[in-house]
Amino acid sequence: MPSDSQPVIRLCQISKTYHMGNEVIHALDQVDLSIQKNEYLAFVGASGSGKSTMMNILGCLDIPSSGQYFLQGRDVAHLPDTVMSATRNREIGFIFQNFHLLPRATALQNVMQPLIFRGIPPAERKQRAAFALERVGLGNRLGHLPNQLSGGQRQRVAIARALCGEPAILLADEPTGNLDTGTGTEVMGLFDALHAEGQTIIIVTHDNQIAAHCQRQIRLSDGKIISDSSRTTQTVPA
Numbered sequence: 001m002p003s004d005s006q007p008v009i010r011l012c013q014i015s016k017t018y019h020m021g022n023e024v025i026h027a028l029d030q031v032d033l034s035i036q037k038n039e040y041l042a043f044v045g046a047s048g049s050g051k052s053t054m055m056n057i058l059g060c061l062d063i064p065s066s067g068q069y070f071l072q073g074r075d076v077a078h079l080p081d082t083v084m085s086a087t088r089n090r091e092i093g094f095i096f097q098n099f100h101l102l103p104r105a106t107a108l109q110n111v112m113q114p115l116i117f118r119g120i121p122p123a124e125r126k127q128r129a130a131f132a133l134e135r136v137g138l139g140n141r142l143g144h145l146p147n148q149l150s151g152g153q154r155q156r157v158a159i160a161r162a163l164c165g166e167p168a169i170l171l172a173d174e175p176t177g178n179l180d181t182g183t184g185t186e187v188m189g190l191f192d193a194l195h196a197e198g199q200t201i202i203i204v205t206h207d208n209q210i211a212a213h214c215q216r217q218i219r220l221s222d223g224k225i226i227s228d229s230s231r232t233t234q235t236v237p238a
Contacts, residue, residue, distance in 0.1 A: 009035040014067035027053040029223040040195040042203045042211035045220035055204045060088040093162025097177035099154045101146045108142040111161045132160035152183035170201045
């Protein structure tokens, strides 16, 4: 097991390149980075800055062209697909802009999905999913289908689904992108509360107002980190 002082994530000279005809695109260019347990961090940048590539690599959805990625002290940069999938399911909880909920499944059934792939017994799956929904304020919506929920409630279901597996990291991609301003603020308030409980949270966003909730902001441009600023207290926008 990793020690408390060991980073949850450590990137060493991570690069990701794509070939477009004769042109080489450097989506990430020799990035070095460490993220500690219980950090609340945002990757910020314009379209094409490398944010999506960073999210895919951190989330074990893609592999780098070169470099090392240590997750919980283990180099996961070039694991076989089956091992990578199991690592992703165990260590990372994903939250997406479009929620990615199963339309014909209830909130409880949606939240249980990651536990099915782990082979968790049905009774335990149900208990853990119900607890996760209670944790995000939806304990009275277990039997509702996605189309019976508001956008903010659907995103809360997605957050509960990410939480129920007790991941080391919550990785959120533009989590308020499909929500109105008020609902987005409520969802970010939930992230604030989860961080206060000890959860490591990484948000990928182009929105400086969303990034302002985080204690650390890393700005990307042309596949490189151009700034990395931290503060000891959060400055949450009004």
